[in-house]
Amino acid sequence: MQQLRMLVKFAGRCNSSIMITGPSGSGKEVVADAIHSISQRASHPNITVNCGALPEQLIESELFGHEKGSFTGAINKHVGLFEQSDGGTIFLDEIGDMPLNMQVKLLRVLESRIVNRVGGNQNIPINVRVIAATHKNLGSSIQGGSFREDLFYRLCVVPIEVPALNERTEDIPALVAHFLKNQTDANPAPIFTAEAYAALQNHDWPGNVRELRNVVERATVFFSGQQVQAHDIAMLVQSDIAPTHNGNGSIPPQSTPAQPVMQQPQFAAAGFGTDHGTDHGTNNQPFAPRAFAAAPAQPSNEIVDLNAHLQNEERRIIMQALEASHGVVSKAARSINIKRTTFIDKMRKHSLDKQMQNETVLAAAF
Numbered sequence: 297m298q299q300l301r302m303l304v305k306f307a308g309r310c311n312s313s314i315m316i317t318g319p320s321g322s323g324k325e326v327v328a329d330a331i332h333s334i335s336q337r338a339s340h341p342n343i344t345v346n347c348g349a350l351p352e353q354l355i356e357s358e359l360f361g362h363e364k365g366s367f368t369g370a371i372n373k374h375v376g377l378f379e380q381s382d383g384g385t386i387f388l389d390e391i392g393d394m395p396l397n398m399q400v401k402l403l404r405v406l407e408s409r410i411v412n413r414v415g416g417n418q419n420i421p422i423n424v425r426v427i428a429a430t431h432k433n434l435g436s437s438i439q440g441g442s443f444r445e446d447l448f449y450r451l452c453v454v455p456i457e458v459p460a461l462n463e464r465t466e467d468i469p470a471l472v473a474h475f476l477k478n479q480t481d482a483n484p485a486p487i488f489t490a491e492a493y494a495a496l497q498n499h500d501w502p503g504n505v506r507e508l509r510n511v512v513e514r515a516t517v518f519f520s521g522q523q524v525q526a527h528d529i530a531m532l533v534q535s536d537i538a539p540t541h542n543g544n545g546s547i548p549p550q551s552t553p554a555q556p557v558m559q560q561p562q563f564a565a566a567g568f569g570t571d572h573g574t575d576h577g578t579n580n581q582p583f584a585p586r587a588f589a590a591a592p593a594q595p596s597n598e599i600v601d602l603n604a605h606l607q608n609e610e611r612r613i614i615m616q617a618l619e620a621s622h623g624v625v626s627k628a629a630r631s632i633n634i635k636r637t638t639f640i641d642k643m644r645k646h647s648l649d650k651q652m653q654n655e656t657v658l659a660a661a662f
């Protein structure tokens with residue numbers, strides 16, 4: 297992430313075209329947004345176009361606009377996305393999916409810095425910074441004839457590669473801290489134990505940072521204010537994989553945290569699916585992963601580990617105090633009426649000192 301941060305800073309300062317490569321969900325769009333937001337164009341538009349999602353017949357008029365009556369259905373003049381981005385940045389996502397005939401037109405616009413609306417005869421100058429991204433190997437696409445080499449070189453003035461998450465697992469604690477900090481849920485955050493972090497770092501992350509974000513979001517819902525243990529990670533990540541239905545949609549009565557209870561269809565159907573459109577099931581019953589998560593205040597016959605519970609509470613209070621004091625330790629210590637040195641000891645005990653360091657790295661990253 298630190299290497300990426302340096303590249304982002306550099307790219308923000310220059311005005312050249314940028315090509316961001318990396319697997320799906322690794323953060324290419326985050327990088328593109330970061331570059332725009334620190335560039336001199338930041339106060340101008342930043343427009344994202346998913347080149348793979350636009351129907352082939354519409355791409356030209358979407359990108360470059362059209363004049364009224366230029367084709368059947370063109371009942372009004374349309375200002376294209378290049379013109380709309382004037383002064384700012386246009387992010388051409390999934391550029392590897394752009395049809396070949398459009399690649400020629402795009403190249404012409406990039407060379408001349410002039411657009412012509414479909415059906416128009418006016419040369420419209422544009423001042424737009426282009427950032428393109430793809431998860432594809434464009435080298436192979438060029439060899440296979442589906443991507444133009446000249447366009448590749450025009451776009452790839454500054455190449456930025458965003459590695460897969462499993463190639464930079466040291467970023468995981470900082471990313472988890474970031475997602476927890478930005479959670480919209482008002483409930484207390486879950487507490488990932490050191491073993492849980494190790495389990496996160498051992499996972500393969502086929503969905504990259506997007507998958508990690510989903511896992512943290514699920515943990516926030518089901519382990520609010522509770523410790524997330526290593527064995528919980530297995531079930532938290534499992535719901536990104538198509539689950540095995542048991543047929544009746546019921547939760548086994550004796551499910552322990554070590555069992556892969558996320559394989560039940562209820563979990564995915566409760567609305568905690570991925571944002572890559574995986575539909576895991578159709579049963580809309582709520583999911584209760586653990587007895588204590590469902591109703592901690594109710595009397596229960598479950599055996600409570602008092603010490604673990606007190607440790608959890610202590611960590612939660614320390615975290616809340618830190619959050620309220622925006623990380624100012626002396627203020628946080630005063631707010632819960634303990635000495636600063638005791639507070640620091642407790643931060644160390646709960647690994648919050650490391651977490652804070654990581655958060656600072658991330659905050660500074662983008």
Ligand SMILES: Nc1ncnc2c1ncn2[C@@H]1O[C@H](COP(=O)(O)OP(=O)(O)OP(=O)(O)O)[C@@H](O)[C@H]1O
Binds near residue numbers: 324389
């Ligand atoms: N460094 C990061 N910091 C915070 N969030 C991140 C970071 N990298 C990725 N994310 C989050 O992960 C998710 C996926 O990121 P993004 O959309 O940028 O990936 P992508 O590589 O463009 O994916 P795709 O190729 O599927 O379009 C988003 O929710 C994004 O906010």
